[in-house]
Amino acid sequence: MTLSVAFDNTYVRLPDRFFAPAIPEPAVSPRLVALNRPLAQELMLDPDALQSEQGLAMLSGNQIFEGSEPIAMAYAGHQFGNFVPQLGDGRAILLGEIIDRNGKRRDIQLKGAGRTAFSRRGDGRAALGPVLREYIVSEAMAALGVPTTRALAAVLTGSSVYRERVLPGAVITRVALSHVRVGTFQYFAARKDTEALGLLADHVIARLYPEAASEAVPALALFKAIATRQADLIARWINVGFIHGVMNTDNMAISGETIDYGPCAFMDAYDPSMVLSSIDQGGRYAYGNQPRIAQWNLARLAECLLPLIVPALGEKPAMDAVMEILNDYSSTFEQCYQNGLGEKLGLTEAQEGDLDLVKVWLEAMRTGNADFTLAFRRLADCAVASDADGALFDLFESRDAIAPWLDTWRHRLAGQQRSAEETRRAMRRINPAFIPRNHLLEEIIEAAIERDDFAPFDRLHQILSRPFEDQPDAERQAMPPKPHERVMATFCGT
Known part of the structure; x- marks a missing residue:
């Protein structure tokens, strides 16, 4: 079987x-851990061929296929607010680009496949734990x-990597609309390489935002499109309780995709100040700070694009x-966030007083x-019958904090042009029962x-x-951790 x-x-x-x-760098003894067959088909790759000896050679980095031109991309970044002028792909290698069955261009990248020119003193390898975490969480986010x-795909390399202890090495094959x-x-x-900035902007416009090319100032239209896409992305993070953990500018993809699942986490109990990343000592990237940090990152992008915008408009304009x-x-962002929250609460259209309704619910x-996750999920059942209230109350330390609000919420729903059962079904379509909870991730990694x-x-x-x-x-996988199961810190994979 030949892989094309x-x-x-x-x-x-x-x-x-x-x-x-x-x-x-060649893998000593590659072994396939996971293959995403539906994604392979979306990319017009033969899943059976990917599972063959030849496919494993590609997914482990042991064989370079015809047409692949492997590179490590150069980039800089603000890391926790401090600018580092050169970072680059220190443990990621872009194999090349393919066109998927929907006509979209997608990057195929190996992460953890060895040193590059940007590795500095790193080994360029990835440990198995971070590879499994990225595989599970990125696919959960897609779902x-x-x-x-x-x-x-995820592949064991057959060799060890050295972090706090000796760990199995692994490689993840990552797919993205772009890694810029x-x-x-x-x-x-x-x-101060304005020529390169122009070439990069042209590349991104052609690949991701072709509508910007016909605008009077393409670089300005590009910036607006990126900002709009980021606003939507961060609102979606907030509405599923996701904490990225390390929102450095080198971890913000121009495509508007979530990228680099290092010390990421999903909240259990709702807390806007929640920080789980072990490297975020000051809480810069706390759950509730993420919208503001995204704007800060966009301001840094604006500084880069100004040399392309000023010649067309003048400095002040x-x-x-x-x-x-x-x-x-x-x-x-506020519009995307509020629309998403409204849908999570079963509201079909905005009305006066909704903001207060949301604030009281979140504060409760x-x-x-x-x-966070189960409160919204169980609230859906409360739209139909009050005998579902008990399961919701069980999530709160005191039912007094939520009982009066439920009456107000039901009165609000009663004025909508759809039945209680229709509201329940709509809420269950947007409020998940299952998220990749930290304690479950730790369990599968330990196993x-x-x-x-790898059965877990x-x-x-x-x-x-x-x-x-x-x-x-899967009732256990839907439940929050017991006190002894709580994971209070997540860690970067490097």
Whole structure:
């Protein structure tokens, strides 16, 4: 069985200062852990061929296929607010680009396949734990309807990596609309390379935002499109309780996809100040800070694009136009967020008083220490019958915090032009029963590392692929952790 991959690479046609050639380091004894067969079919790749010896050679980096032009991309970035002028793909290698069955261009990248020119003192490898985490969480995000990079495969390399202890090495094959980041623009802005900024902007417009090409100032239209897409993305994060954990500018994809699942997490009990990332000591990237940080990152992108905008408009008009877009980001985010929250609460259209309704609900969840995901899920049943209230009350430390609100909410629903059962079904379509909870991720990682047991990984992945369905045989996976199961810190994979 022969594996055919129709690579059609555009990024390597940019000048060589955009990247460095990179050849994956051979895996000693590759072993397939997971293959995303539906995604493979979407990419017009033969899943059976990917599982063959030849396919495994590609997914482990042991063989470079015809048409692949492997590179490590150059970029810079603000890391926790501090600018680093050169970062780049230190453990990721872009194999090339393909066109999927929907006509979209997709990057195929190996992460954890060895050193590149940007690895500095790193080994370029990935440990099994972070690979499993990224595979599970990115695919869960896709099932939840959140724009994200995807996981095509996970492979054990047969060699060890050295972190706090010796761990099995692994490689994940990541798929993205693009791996260009805010930090990619920063790399060239820091070098005052306006020519490269123009070439990069043209590349991104052609690939992701072709409508911007016909605007009077394409770079300004590009910035507006990126800001709009980021506002929608962050609103979706907030509405599923996701905490990225490390929102550095090199981790913000221009495509509007969630990228780089390092110390990420989903909230259990609702808390806007929640920080789980072990490296976020100051809480910069706390759950409730994410909208503001995205705007800060966009401001850094604006600084990079100004040299392309000013010649067309003049300095002051260019600054005014950019500031207007940054201000619009806030209103766009709020609109996306409130629309999403309204849907989660079963509201069909906005009415006066809805903002107060939402605020009281969120505050009740915070003070009542209620589980974010299950509170919304169980609320759906309360739309139909009050005998479902008990299951909701069980999530709160005191029913007094939520009982009066329920009466107000039901009165609000009664004025809508749909039945209670229709509202319940609509809410269950948007409020998941299952998310990749931290304690479950730790369990599957421990089973894989300590016992070479991937059955828990497979089981959790299968459950999370259907997050909005009732799965009676997976009741435990829907529940928040018990006190002794709580995970209070997540860690970066490097």
